[in-house]
Amino acid sequence: xxxxxxxxxxxxxxxxxxxxxxxxxxxxxxxxxxxxxxxxxxxxxxxxxxxxxxxxxxxxxxxxxxxxxxxxxxxxxxxxxxxxxxxxxxxxxxxxxxxxxxxxxxxxxxxxx
Numbered sequence: 001x002x003x004x005x006x007x008x009x010x011x012x013x014x015x016x017x018x019x020x021x022x023x024x025x026x027x028x029x030x031x032x033x034x035x036x037x038x039x040x041x042x043x044x045x046x047x048x049x050x051x052x053x054x055x056x057x058x059x060x061x062x063x064x065x066x067x068x069x070x071x072x073x074x075x076x077x078x079x080x081x082x083x084x085x086x087x088x089x090x091x092x093x094x095x096x097x098x099x100x101x102x103x104x105x106x107x108x109x110x111x112x113x
Contacts, residue, residue, distance in 0.1 A: 006031055006054045006094060014038045027098035034093065039086035046102035049077040049095060056091030
């Protein structure tokens with residue numbers, strides 16, 4: 001068993017220093033701190049993305065919809081679904097990507113042919 005206290009892990013620099021907690025073929029778990037005003041700008045990934053708000057408050061935009069997320073909120077995004085996540089006052093989120101890496105994640109890999 002492995003366990004982490006997501007509120008105690010150091011994430012200096014906010015979104016520029018994400019912490020990979022675990023990574024294997026099943027999934028990758030990444031702790032991301034968003035300092036006030038920071039954002040994960042509009043992006044998409046080849047994996048299903050699961051996002052849990054650990055602390056603070058975020059604004060999530062996807063598919064023309066905007067939702068406020070507070071501690072305890074949970075979001076699920078399909079592979080290739082575009083989204084942005086921002087934090088006006090700061091937040092800490094857990095991002096899980098599954099499976100890892102998703103088909104087509106690395107350009108030129110055999111899976112993407």
